[in-house]
Amino acid sequence: MPYTSEKPREYRITPRYLANSDADVSPAIRPLLDVGWALSYDELANAFVTAPDLRARLAFLPEGEDSTLWKVSAGRDAFAPPEWLVTFDHKTPPEVVEDFTTALADAYARGPDAYLGHGGRSDGADVALQLLSDGWSLNPATPFLTYQSPDRLIRLHRRDNVLRHVDEMAGDTERWLYEVGPPRDVWYATASSRLPEHLLQALTTVVTDPAPVNRYMRRIDLDRLPAAATATPTAPSPLEVARVRAATARSLSVPRAAPSALAYSTATRPPALPQATAAGRSR
Structure with a gap:
């Protein structure tokens, strides 16, 4: 079947935080299964x-009640509300979730102190200092403490007011809100107050990572990409391959012209010898 604008083709999208969420989600769960977590379905x-x-637990909620697709939480007691909650909405590239669950799996393998921390509030000072050193700026035009990336496509909001823990665990509010993408094409991630500092750093890193990801996209999907995104084909299209093959076949079918006698004789003619100088005559 010839390539058309409606046939999906694989592209490498950079930065990945501007890619769509249309990708396999199973790798986002795999890191937890690899450290012994159990998978079930409703x-x-x-x-x-x-x-x-x-x-600790992760929920993937395609049939959830709102746009939150991923919820990750942990607590010291299986029968009590969790200590912290991280969420990603339905537009989040699953590679972002995968990198966070990889960090969580590593923390879980090191024991409760690594994934629960001291159980107190994270002030995020190290995260803020790192962002500012990386060229981020503080945006005074919001009611929150807002850090903005140099490309102005990622905004990290921090609420400074007192939040009720029960409200954070219910998803009604959050300490940290990541807002990613241009206007009208934004995805969100959130983190609660008691997320351990190193997991907050990991979350910030995975949200802001510009590494490319691959997507199968039609021309209409490419047109919907944010202007700041770059889409590079990972391989030639079938039409391009066919054109190259046709051109190669034509070049092989045209016989090469035999070298002319003139060219041959010119190439093999010995160089002219210098004429002898006549006696008594200088050059």
């Missing part, structure tokens, strides 16, 4: 991944 096909000690 009757609506929502997926749940639970740690062996029942203290």
Whole structure:
């Protein structure tokens, strides 16, 4: 079938935080399964991944009640509200979630102190200092403490007011809000107050990582990409391959002209010898 504008083609999208969410989500769960977490489903096909000690869990909620697609939480007691909550909405590139669950799996393998921390509030000072050193700026035009990336496509909001823990765990509010993308094409991630500092740093890193990702896209999908995104084909299209093959076949079918006798004799003619100088005559 010839290539058309409606046939999907693989592209490398840079930066990845401007790619769409249309990709396999199973790699986002795999890091937790690799450290022994258990996978289960409900009757609506929502997926749940639970740690062996029942203290930490991930929920993938395509049939959820709102736009939140991913919820990750942990607590010291399996029967009590969690200590912290991280969420990603339905537009989040799944590679972002995968990198965060990789960091969480590593923390879980090191023990409760690594993924629960001291149980207190993270002030995010190290994260803020790192962002400012990387060229981010403070935006005074918002009611929050807002850090903005140099390309102005990522905004990290921090609420300074007192928040009720129960409200944060219910998803009604959040300490940290990541707002990614241009206007009208934004995805969100959130983190609660008690997320350990190193996991907050990991979350900030994975949200802002510009590494490229691959997507199968039609021409209409490419037209919808933000202007700041770069889409590079990972391989020639079938039409381009066919054109190259046709051109190669034509060049092979045309016989090469035999070298002319003139060219041959000219190439093999010995160089002219210098004429002898006549006696008594100088040059």
